[in-house]
Amino acid sequence: MSDAEPVRYEQSDHVVTITLDRPEAMNSLDNATKEALLAALARAADDDGVRAVVLTGSGRVFCVGQDLREHAGNLAVMPNDEVWSTVNDHYSPIASTIATMAKPVIAAVNGTAAGAGMSIALVCDWRFAAASASFSTAFSGVGLSCDTGCSWTLPRLVGRGRAMELLLWPRRVDAEEALAIGLVNWVVPDEQLADDVADAARRLAAGPPVAFAAIKQSVRYAATHSLTESLAFEAEAMARTGGSQDHRDAVEAFLAKERPTFHGR
Secondary structure: OOOOOOEEEEEEOOEEEEEEOOHHHOOOEOHHHHHHHHHHHHHHHHOOOOOEEEEEEOOOEEEOOEOHHHHHHHHHHOOHHHHOHHHHHHHHHHHHHHHHOOOOEEEEEOOEEEOHHHHHHHHOOEEEEEOOOEEEOOHHHHOOOOOOOHHHHHHHHHOHHHHHHHHHOOOOEEHHHHHHHOOOOEEEOHHHHHHHHHHHHHHHHOOOHHHHHHHHHHHHHHOOOOHHHHHHHHHHHHHHHHOOHHHHHHHHHHHOOOOOOOOOO
């Protein structure tokens, strides 16, 4: 087993790439990896110099979810409530941090995404999939429910009926089917994934940070509120973004037929 850090954090200009780096274990999530991933996500979320985040895996796998070898050992020696404290301590905060950070998060799904690995990809704002990538909920196959936000994200992406199919009868969904049913935004050749994602992340990082944060907030709010409440929230967000220097600069740039530069204020 490698002594290397299980998660890599790399920044280039305003883009951070977070890489699950346990290829020998198919980027499965043992406690050390979950803690490192959560810390990396929190670091990116709190850094005003970061405008876009890419989440990916090393090798040929994105993430196969919980490390079942570690989990089997925990089941043998730990009380049930201690075993499953990882949901509240790790999986739920990982999902919440991705969903609530005030910057776009792209999942670059380079291979298999299963269980919590699939859930992590689904909670990201965009999903690029390599042509060889695949998805499986996996949970019920080992007698479990679902976590990391899958019960919330999956029905919203593919509809309740298809979500229940994929959750109750886990199966391999290849990249083309994932695109067809709305699990991913784009499918690209394996060899183009890194370049296409890097280009998208750079474009997002050059965009308006205040507006992007407000859009994420508005979409998240609308998912659990009425139309009337959502309209009121939109009005507040528009007033807030409309009062930003970014908006004023963009209007001036439009009138001057120039490309706007956004500073996040």
